[in-house]
């Protein structure tokens with residue numbers, strides 16, 4: 001489950017001295033991140049957790065270059081995040097957002113092919129073949145290719161969105177609440193798929209999730225945002241053993257009870 005100790009620890013993303021302050025100009029200032037540091041290594045599945053409003057989504061958007069921090073540095077594969085334009089970001093980072101809706105008027109295969117077709121660098125036939133490979137990679141069948149989004153289950157929609165985010169073969173995948181809205185069984189299946197793809201493709205995965213089962217099962221490390229910074233970062237075992245009040249409430253409170261068997265496996 002976790003990266004072996006011999007895995008070389010090369011940074012994929014470095015966040016140093018990050019400050020995010022909203023408001024100002026008359027409105028009261030609101031500090032979301034205060035001198036936050038975080039290193040995400042190549043090939044890991046790092047999950048960001050924290051209470052509502054602790055700045056998880058904002059941090060993800062800053063790493064993607066979609067928002068500018070107030071102060072601090074963010075390097076993505078050694079380059080400042082601000083220098084990565086949208087097109088380059090798409091080829092470097094696959095993104096699966098919670099509202100990663102499909103185009104309802106496009107078939108499954110057209111949805112998957114869309115980012116690569118839009119780029120206009122490859123003939124349509126080649127793009128469609130690539131989309132078929134991705135379709136099967138996420139566990140869908142060739143017969144699903146011409147279905148329309150309205151005919152798909154929630155789990156299938158997530159798989160199509162995932163295939164679309166992988167169409168450019170990005171080395172990194174960002175997921176915001178990937179299992180939101182799925183029933184427990186579909187969430188487990190999706191989790192297993194993510195874990196398999198991570199191994200198979202050697203992806204660096206950064207994920208925001210409130211789903212404790214997902215967190216514990218597939219994260220190589222968990223970073224806990226609290227007190228305006230990364231309060232704790234470590235393997236799931238290390239994090240749950242930390243006596244931080246948020247961690248104790250989060251993992252060992254009611255919501256964590258369902259995950260107790262997984263906690264048990266991790267600690268014994």
Ligand SMILES: Nc1ncnc2c1ncn2[C@@H]1O[C@H](COP(=O)(O)OP(=O)(O)OP(=O)(O)O)[C@@H](O)[C@H]1O
Pocket residue numbers: 022023032050051052053054055056057058059
């Ligand atoms: N552009 C903005 N202007 C002002 N405030 C903002 C802006 N973007 C985010 N915020 C505020 O910053 C805080 C952090 O937001 P963010 O969405 O990153 O939190 P989060 O940890 O992802 O929360 P949740 O778990 O509820 O999704 C929130 O209080 C939010 O209202």
